[in-house]
Amino acid sequence: MSYVIGYKCTLCHEEFAPEAIEYTCPECGEKGILDVLYDYKQIKKVMTKEYLKDNSEQSIWRYLPLLPLESTYLDRTLKVGGTPLYKSEGLKNVLGLKELYIKDDGLNPTASLKDRASVIAVVKALELGKETIACSSTGNAASSLAGNAARVGLKTVIFVPERAPIGKLTQLLIYNATVVSVKGDYGETFGLSKKAIDHYGWYNRNAAINPLMVEGKKTVALEIAEQMNFVMPDWVAVSVGDGCTIGGVYKGFYDLIQIGLIDRMPKILGVQAEGCAPIHKAFHSGKPVEPTEENTIADSISVGIPRNPIKALTAVKESGGTYVAVTDDEILAAMALLGRTEGIFGEPAGVTGVAGIIKAKEEGFITENDCVVTVITGNGLKDVINGMKASGDPIKIGPDLASFIEKYEPIIAED
Ligand SMILES: *Cc1c(COP(=O)(O)O)cnc(C)c1O
Ligand SMILES: [Zn+2]
Numbered sequence: 119m120s121y122v123i124g125y126k127c128t129l130c131h132e133e134f135a136p137e138a139i140e141y142t143c144p145e146c147g148e149k150g151i152l153d154v155l156y157d158y159k160q161i162k163k164v165m166t167k168e169y170l171k172d173n174s175e176q177s178i179w180r181y182l183p184l185l186p187l188e189s190t191y192l193d194r195t196l197k198v199g200g201t202p203l204y205k206s207e208g209l210k211n212v213l214g215l216k217e218l219y220i221k222d223d224g225l226n227p228t229a230s231l232k233d234r235a236s237v238i239a240v241v242k243a244l245e246l247g248k249e250t251i252a253c254s255s256t257g258n259a260a261s262s263l264a265g266n267a268a269r270v271g272l273k274t275v276i277f278v279p280e281r282a283p284i285g286k287l288t289q290l291l292i293y294n295a296t297v298v299s300v301k302g303d304y305g306e307t308f309g310l311s312k313k314a315i316d317h318y319g320w321y322n323r324n325a326a327i328n329p330l331m332v333e334g335k336k337t338v339a340l341e342i343a344e345q346m347n348f349v350m351p352d353w354v355a356v357s358v359g360d361g362c363t364i365g366g367v368y369k370g371f372y373d374l375i376q377i378g379l380i381d382r383m384p385k386i387l388g389v390q391a392e393g394c395a396p397i398h399k400a401f402h403s404g405k406p407v408e409p410t411e412e413n414t415i416a417d418s419i420s421v422g423i424p425r426n427p428i429k430a431l432t433a434v435k436e437s438g439g440t441y442v443a444v445t446d447d448e449i450l451a452a453m454a455l456l457g458r459t460e461g462i463f464g465e466p467a468g469v470t471g472v473a474g475i476i477k478a479k480e481e482g483f484i485t486e487n488d489c490v491v492t493v494i495t496g497n498g499l500k501d502v503i504n505g506m507k508a509s510g511d512p513i514k515i516g517p518d519l520a521s522f523i524e525k526y527e528p529i530i531a532e533d
Contacts, residue, residue: 119188120185120186120187120188121156121157121160121161121183121184122136122154122155122156122157122186123136123155123156123157124136124155125138125139125143125152125153125154125155125329126152126153126155127143127145127146127150127151127152127153128150128151128152128153128428128429128432129143129146129149129150129151129428130143130145130146130150132145133155134152139152139329141322141327141328141329142327142329148312148327151326151327151329151425151426151428151429152329153329153332153369154186154329154330154332154333156184156373156376158373158376158377161183161184161377162376162377162378164183165181165183165184165377165379167348167379170344176197176199176200177195177197177198177199177200178198178199178200178234178237178334178337178340178341179192180200181337181340184333184336184340184373184377185238185333185334185337186238186242186330186333187238187241187242187245188245190244190245191241191244191245191270192241194244194269194270195237195240195241195266195269195270196227196228196233196237196265196266196269197227198226198227198233198234198236198237198266199226199233199234199337199338199341200341201221201222201223201225201226201341202221202222202225203219203220203221203222203341203342203345203346203491204219204220204221204222204460204462205217205218205219206218206219206220206459206460208458208459208460209455209456209459209460209472212455212459213475213476213479214479214486215475215479215484215486215488215489215490216486216487216488216489217351217488217489217490218475218489218490218491218492219342219345219346219351219489219490219491219492220456220460220462220491220492220494221338221341221342221345221491221492221493221494222462222494223338223468223493223494223495223496224462224463224464224465224468224494224495224496224497224498225497226262227265227266228258228261228262228264228265228266228289229496229497229499229500230258230261230262230418230465230468230495230496230497230500231258231335231338231363231493231495231496232258232259232261232262232263232496233262233265233266234334234335234337234338234366235259235262235323235325235330235331235332235334235335235362235366236259236262236263236265236266236267236323236334237266237334238330238331238333238334239251239253239263239266239321239323239328239330239331239334240263240266240267240269240270240272241270242321242330243267243272243321244270244272246321248272248320248321249272249273250272250273250274250275250318250320250321251263251267251272251273251274251275251320251321251322251323252274252275252276252277252311252314252315252320252321252322252323253276253277253311253322253323253324253325254276254277254278254304254307254308254310254311254312254324255276255277255278257278257282257283257286257287257417257418257500258286258418258496258500259323259325260276260277260278260282260286260290260295260297261286261289261290261293261500263276263295263323264276264289264290264293264294264295265289265293267293267295268293268294268295273296274293274295274296275295275296275298275314275320276290276295276296276297276298277298277300277307277308277310277311277314278290278297278298278299278300278307279299279300279302279303279304279306279307280299280300280301280302281417282299282417283417283500283501283503283504284503285499285500285501285502286500286501287299289500298310303412303422304412304420304421304422304423305409305422305423308324308423308425311324312324312327324425325360325362325425325426326360326361326362326424326425326426327425331362331366332362332365332366332369332426332429333366333369334366335362335363335365335366335367335369335370336366336367336368336369336370336373337366337370338363338366338367338370338493339354339366339367339368339369339370339371339374340370340373340374342354342370342491342493343370343371343374343379343380346491348374348379348380350371350380350381350382350383350384351384351488351489351490351491352384352385352484352488352489352490353384353385353386353387353439353475353478353484353488353489353490353491354367354384354385354386354387354490354491354492354493355387355389355471355472355474355475355478355490355491355492355493356386356387356388356389356471356492356493356495357389357390357416357418357419357467357468357470357471357474357495358388358389358390358397358398358419358424358430358441359390359418359419359420359421359424359467360421360424360425360426360430361397361424361425361426361427361428361429361430361431361433362425362426362429362430363493363495364386364388364429364430364433364434365426365429365430365432365433367386367433367493368383368386368429368432368433368436368437369433371383371384371437383436383437383438384437384491385437385438385439385440386433386434386437386439387434387439387440387441387442387471387474387475387478387483387484388401388430388433388434388439388440388441388442388474389441389442389443389444389470389471389473389474389477390419390441390442390443390444390470391414391415391416391419391420391443391444391445391446391449391467391470392414392443392444392445392446393411393412393413393414393420393445393446394410394411394412394413394414394416394419394420394421394422395410395443396408396409396410396421396422396423396424396427397424397427397430397431397441398441398442398443400427400431401431401434401435401440401441402441407424407427407431409422409423410422414446414449414466415446415449415450415466415504415507416446416449416465416466416467416470417466417467417501418465418466418467418468418495418496419467419470440478440483442474442477442478442481442483443477444470444473444474444476444477446466448473448476448477449466449469449470449473450466450504450507450508451473451508452469452470452472452473452476453466453469453498453504453505453508454508454509455472456469456472456494457498457508457509462494463497463498463499463505464494464495464496464497464498465496465497465498465500465501465504465505466501466504467495467496468494468495468496468497468498469494469498471492471493471494471495472492472494474492475490475492513525513526
């Protein structure tokens, strides 16, 4: 039995019974993205610290009381969540922080945080008796949906913009999704997917329409809280495209406050790429979000028309956090730094949070006395072309010791 008691529109604030809802607010239409409401009083009785201590489930299903699903199909899915939270030494010292923790969500089954949402979508589709599930995506939502759907025997139709990196495209094809590569940007791709989904009656995984996707993504915050023994950090830094991930981070901590497992919300740092920063701009100007160009190597957050701006802005405002924007060069530098100091390889959008911490420290938001958590949202092997840009070239020589010594000695001299 799920503890969902209804939905609340983020735009008009109207509340609806669970049965009345398909995806968005019946009054506001597509812009009326909904929040899922839970019976926290009941959940509080069930999901105690003891409950979690005695729970041997290592996937996100350990948080089932806070998820909008029945238990029927859970044993059929890929194992999503339960990713490590590393206490940093190397990167912490370089950044000059009191404490730094790194949540490596690139270790999910299809190698990004998106699995947390996709696995919810496929279970919901099974509950609803759907056979096909669809979405449009810059890459990870799609590859993640395709993998999670393959595991439970659902068909997938995926709409991707032309520019999706080859690693993500390959994942889609291996998971046997029907892939429609659209000559157009993400906005146009999204529009087409919506029309096709309406036409065929498929289940819709588009994060900005389906209110359950934030519920999946919030499990990253539930895990962070539990892994930190319910002692909250000062900041949590996360990259922002559509705004669903950051909305999920906020919702996870919010839920835990409601059921009394933590006592305060950490400040949330939203990080966008300078070449595509509509939410960052809106946050600091106080004006509505305006469509912008999509001009960054961080393809997963290259979203010129963000679909979840209300949740993305609310999360940061309510938490007392802020937004920063970083350049592509700063993202590449963060990628190399993270790999070098921590042995973690993130894709560009995956390490944008790290670049954001550096920026927020320069701008005086984060200080050396702060404890910070950052989420690596996607694995670097998805986009090795940008990885090579960040890393530089290997040593190139002929097979003789003298040339090796000639190249190698200056390297160790530098150490
Ligand atoms: C999707 C994604 C994000 C951003 O999530 P939004 O919900 O679009 O804000 C960040 N990093 C990676 C790797 C992603 O795939
Ligand atoms: Zn509404």
